[in-house]
Amino acid sequence: MSRAVLSLGSNLGDRLGFLRLALDAVRPALVAVSSVYETKAWGVEDQPDFLNAVCVVDDPARDHWAWLRTGQAAEQAAGRVRELRWGPRTLDVDVVTVDGVRSDDPELLLPHPGTPDRASVLIPWAEIDPTAVLPGHGPIAELLAARPESEIATVRRRPDLNLA
Numbered sequence: 001m002s003r004a005v006l007s008l009g010s011n012l013g014d015r016l017g018f019l020r021l022a023l024d025a026v027r028p029a030l031v032a033v034s035s036v037y038e039t040k041a042w043g044v045e046d047q048p049d050f051l052n053a054v055c056v057v058d059d060p061a062r063d064h065w066a067w068l069r070t071g072q073a074a075e076q077a078a079g080r081v082r083e084l085r086w087g088p089r090t091l092d093v094d095v096v097t098v099d100g101v102r103s104d105d106p107e108l109l110l111p112h113p114g115t116p117d118r119a120s121v122l123i124p125w126a127e128i129d130p131t132a133v134l135p136g137h138g139p140i141a142e143l144l145a146a147r148p149e150s151e152i153a154t155v156r157r158r159p160d161l162n163l164a
C-alpha cells in the first residue's frame with residue numbers, strides 16, 4: 001500500500017480547471033479531497049492569490065517516486081513554466097507525505113519541508129484527516145494551532161468551488 005498526501009496549488013489562468021486536471025490524474029486512487037481554499041501567496045507575496053486543495057490518494061502500485069512523477073506530469077499538462085522560486089504557476093503539485101517515508105534527496109524531500117509552516121496546506125489537510133500526523137513533526141492539529149491567527153485568516157474556504 002502507498003498512501004500519499006498531495007497539495008495542489010494554482011494562481012495563474014483557469015485556476016480551478018488546473019486543480020481539476022491534477023485531481024483527474026489521480027482520481028482512480030482518490031481517497032479524499034478537501035474543499036478549495038483561496039489563499040494569500042506566501043514566499044513571493046506580490047503575486048495573485050492561490051487556489052489550494054489537498055487530497056489523499058492510495059495506490060499499492062505506486063511508490064513515492066511514482067507520486068512525484070504523477071504530479072510533475074500534471075504540472076506539465078497544465079503548461080507550467082518553471083521560473084521564479086515561489087513565483088506564480090498554473091499548477092503546483094507537492095508530495096506532502098507518503099506513508100512514513102523520510103527522504104533527504106533534494107529531488108524528493110519527504111515529508112515536504114514546507115508543510116509545518118504552511119496554513120495553506122495544513123488547513124485543507126486537517127479538513128479531510130483531522131488526526132493526521134506529519135512524520136517527524138507530530139499531529140497536524142498541533143502544527144496548525146501554532147500558526148499565527150494573521151496567517152490562518154488568509155486561508156479562506158471557497159464553498160462555491162467544487163473539486164469532488
Ligand SMILES: Nc1ncnc2c1ncn2[C@@H]1O[C@H](COP(=O)(O)OP(=O)(O)OP(=O)(O)O)[C@@H](O)[C@H]1O
Pocket residue numbers: 068082084085086087092093094095096105106107108109110111112113114
Ligand atoms: N516533496 C516534494 N514534492 C514535490 N516536489 C519536490 C518535493 N521534494 C523535492 N521536490 C523537488 O522540488 C522541485 C520543484 O520545486 P518547485 O519549483 O515546485 O518549488 P516550489 O513549489 O516553488 O517551492 P516549495 O517546494 O517550497 O513548495 C522539483 O525539482 C522536485 O523534484
Ligand SMILES: Nc1nc2c(c(=O)[nH]1)N=C(CO)CN2
Pocket residue numbers: 008009010039040041042043044050052085086087092120
Ligand atoms: N498561498 C500559497 N502561496 C504559495 C503557494 C501556494 O500553493 N499557496 N505556492 C508557492 C509555490 O511554491 C508559493 N506561494
